[in-house]
Amino acid sequence: MNLRPLSTIAVEVIAALLNRGFADYLVPLRFDAAAVQAMERQDQVDLDASWLLHDGREHLGVLLIARRGFHSRVAGMCLVPEARGRGLGRHLLDTAIHSARERGDTHLHLEVIDQNKTALRLYQRSGFKRVRQLLGYSAAPVDATAPEADDISVHPLTTYIETARQHEWSNLPWQISAPTLAALDVNQHTTLRVGSLLALVRNLPNQIKILRALLPLNTSEPSAADLRALRDRHPAATWRAPALFPVEWQPAFTAAGLTPDDLTQSQLTLEL
Template identity: 30%
Template sequence: MNSTVISNAAAHWNSYQLAEILSHCFEGYLVSFTIDGETFASRFAAEDISLNDSRVWTQNGEPKALAIITRRGRSCRLAAFAIRPELRGQGVGKRLMKQLINEARARGDRNMWLEVIVGNDSGLALYERMGFVRQQTLVGFSAVSSTLFTATGELQEIDPMVMAKKMMTDASLQLPWLSAPETLYKLVGKAFVLNDVAYAMVATAPQGFRVRMLYVEPAARGQGQAKKLLTLLRERFAGLNTATAIPEPMAPIFLRSGYRQDTITQYEMLLKF
């Protein structure tokens, strides 16, 4: 790596400064991205950011690249990785990724996760060269205005931790970091239950209300509970959408409940050490 590019722990900057750096480094990215300090703090806190392991690379004192690392147990995740346009296409990304991987190995992590937008061919190629393997496709949805049917039942607001604990006891769940119960209960928003068997987390975001996850107890699946719940939420929250964090196999449930799939999708990828 160029000797003038210096690696620093992100702990030296506050959330507002890191948000500005991240937005600055994402200039000219495939998808327009900006974030403010408050959103940065709440979002990455829910994802368990490690400021000591996250990195800001500077050149002549100016931030040129940023990597946000989140950690849970022996697993870590590259939650954001951005490099200024003037340093792209020079092999910098590969060198920075090698550093992040070596640091993860050194602290004893067993897995490293990330998401990459489908269509970001250069990013996907880089991650595959580094050994990351695609695990699943993540999709997002937006509610349409028309009502498919009159849903029965009544939503009851609950503590998000109740939903998270239900999900944590289900060993069959294979959820991405963004939709995992460890993320959900820390989000700013509300959790709901329908008929004591169907649960949903609706978080607030700059884009409006977002369904972050849907969960139905195993014994109640296949009975239309998810469709009823999603329809009630659509009627209750105008402009409801989801993050691009819904596993693709769940798409039919959303489509049957009055949602349209967004054009942006992501690959979830994993590197095992």
């Protein structure tokens, strides 16, 4: 088996291979060249440190590695269906670990869907330890007559980033940490301050609000009352939050009327 840096491969080829590898994944994923370039920009995916697996005739798999300081993250790993069951997933993961150690990285991170038992076993057998479970949520529109909180203020994306750099947890999931969020489109995201909570919201058409990140300012957990006030500000909206929020925050989410999704993730870390 051979490995080539993804920086030597056209982004259209990378996207097509990711689509093949994730075609039967637990959640729908679709890639194009723009999506691959967005992962470079937002998640700090380093194509020089990422790999294409091939056997000299066919492309068999992809390993995407994000880098930030002395920390790396497995941002995506997949094999085409016909390459599975041959130990190649272990080969790719061993490559990620070995390369990270050669670079002098101190930690390798990833998130894995808990229902993906095969992948979870692979990571744990390779020494990854669970940091915490991560949950996602959804909520239907609320009563439009609910009184709107009078302490909600609207700010740009930069307000969230600047505050998060000072106050956020050091081991939050990579995708909702300040360095990742700083690369988001400022025109598509809004920071809302609700009481002692900062919420980063992406606005989509058709009254859909994506809760991208939360930052409790005075406590370790968000306030249920602040989350409820956030929903009440947009009573006609359907809310969605990806499975990236620490399980410790679940009581506040559920008390605010948001329902946990069935699919959950585990945040894993390997100390190198």
